[in-house]
Amino acid sequence: MKAIQEYMKHKPCLRGQILDRGELKRVAQACGLSPQEARSELKRLGFTLTKNHHGLRIWKKQQEEDAVISMSES
Known part of the structure; x- marks a missing residue:
């Protein structure tokens, strides 16, 4: 089973964000997951x-959201 984190390293087009429907299904299928x-794996990796x-x-990815919020507050 291929981990989602490893899969995303080799797919720069995802850029730390995945659409919940079709894109998620393709990622899950490539990793051998339902x-x-x-979705559970993404939550575990810090995605919201x-x-x-x-x-x-x-x-x-949660860290990206926090960076955007802190930049907009400055």
């Missing part, structure tokens, strides 16, 4: 489920 297992500016559900 979509639900992939949010909505982007188009209203789509997206998994984002």
Whole structure:
């Protein structure tokens, strides 16, 4: 089973964010996981489920969100 973290290292197009539907299914399939297992793994890796500016559900790395918030407060 291929870990999601390792998979994302080799996919720079994901850039620390994954759309919750089709993109998540492709990542899960590539890692030998079900979509639900992939969601659990993303939570464990520090990703949070949010909505982007188009209203789509997206998994984002928590550290990136904190950096954006701290930059906007400065």
